[in-house]
Amino acid sequence: MSLVLILLFTLCMGISQGKLNVGFYSQTCPNAESIVSGVVRDAVLSNINSAAVLLRLHFHDCFVQGCDGSILIDNGPNAERHAFGHQGVGGFDLIQKAKDELEAVCQGVVSCADIVALAARDAIALANGPAYQVPTGRRDGRVSNVSLAGDMPDVGDSIQQLKAKFFAKGLTDKDLVLLSAAHTIGTTACFFMTRRLYNFFPGGGSDPAINPAFLPELTATCPQNGDVSVRLPIDHGSGENFDIQILRNIRDGFAVLESDARLNDDVATRGVIDSYFGLLSPFLGPSFERDFVESIIKMGQIGVKTGTQGEIRRVCSIFN
Numbered sequence: 001m002s003l004v005l006i007l008l009f010t011l012c013m014g015i016s017q018g019k020l021n022v023g024f025y026s027q028t029c030p031n032a033e034s035i036v037s038g039v040v041r042d043a044v045l046s047n048i049n050s051a052a053v054l055l056r057l058h059f060h061d062c063f064v065q066g067c068d069g070s071i072l073i074d075n076g077p078n079a080e081r082h083a084f085g086h087q088g089v090g091g092f093d094l095i096q097k098a099k100d101e102l103e104a105v106c107q108g109v110v111s112c113a114d115i116v117a118l119a120a121r122d123a124i125a126l127a128n129g130p131a132y133q134v135p136t137g138r139r140d141g142r143v144s145n146v147s148l149a150g151d152m153p154d155v156g157d158s159i160q161q162l163k164a165k166f167f168a169k170g171l172t173d174k175d176l177v178l179l180s181a182a183h184t185i186g187t188t189a190c191f192f193m194t195r196r197l198y199n200f201f202p203g204g205g206s207d208p209a210i211n212p213a214f215l216p217e218l219t220a221t222c223p224q225n226g227d228v229s230v231r232l233p234i235d236h237g238s239g240e241n242f243d244i245q246i247l248r249n250i251r252d253g254f255a256v257l258e259s260d261a262r263l264n265d266d267v268a269t270r271g272v273i274d275s276y277f278g279l280l281s282p283f284l285g286p287s288f289e290r291d292f293v294e295s296i297i298k299m300g301q302i303g304v305k306t307g308t309q310g311e312i313r314r315v316c317s318i319f320n
Helices: 032-046 050-065 092-105 112-126 159-168 173-184 194-198 215-221 245-252 258-262 267-274 288-299
Strands: 020-022 187-189 231-233
Touching: 032 050, 032 092, 032 112, 050 092, 050 112, 050 173, 050 288, 092 112, 159 173, 159 258, 159 267, 173 245, 173 258, 173 267, 173 288, 194 215, 194 258, 245 258, 245 267
Parallel strands: none
Antiparallel strands: 187 231
């Protein structure tokens, strides 16, 4: 089991994060967080990849209209979840399973948006990542439209595009690096590797940022004109454990995703990566796990709806 990190500023149950609060449901639904944890634990024990799926769902929800559960809505082909940028996003059934259990004991109390944030927290811990407190109190949004998800970060984005998209959400270059490091768990499909391996330059060729020792492994797994549905770990050598190996891979040319590799192209983002690998970093340097927790808590507050905004859905995939 990994080192459990609890940020100092979340130790007090009543501490406020904007209009969100740690322990928001302590009076109205005291078992809310343990119910979500139980569902997530069972899912990850059954399929380790569920941890990465739930973490990714949280990111994709927050990056469109804020962390309001809009990605969960399934009301036809124009629903947000069908956007090109949400390809491969899953975990909807697990969120609904948790919702059903919560509705049985605390009807109309816990939002689907909070379940998504809590499930991501629990998934990280179960992948041997840091444990942390999640400020809750989000309400569910009443809008879900595929057109609103047209500017999701993409694996083929340049570093300038990635930085701009994160900045637009109030996130820094450091947040970009740390939230990209969530790729430390999970897999990707060869579909997302084709350009990087075979058409990176006009007329063909592979991304020169790929370590020559790594390229044959990638092309063997994802051969040109091969099955693009074949999956491979995003974090080479450590795809099931939440750890700093993903940043080491990016530095050394072993990044799987093109967007991850681009973090090493920019002075600012490369500087963030390097800060975790200095000679004195294990003793005096920044903590990767602590910094990741700060960034994901920050991301979890993007565009939240609180108070009388939005609603508390009865079913996560349907507006009330």
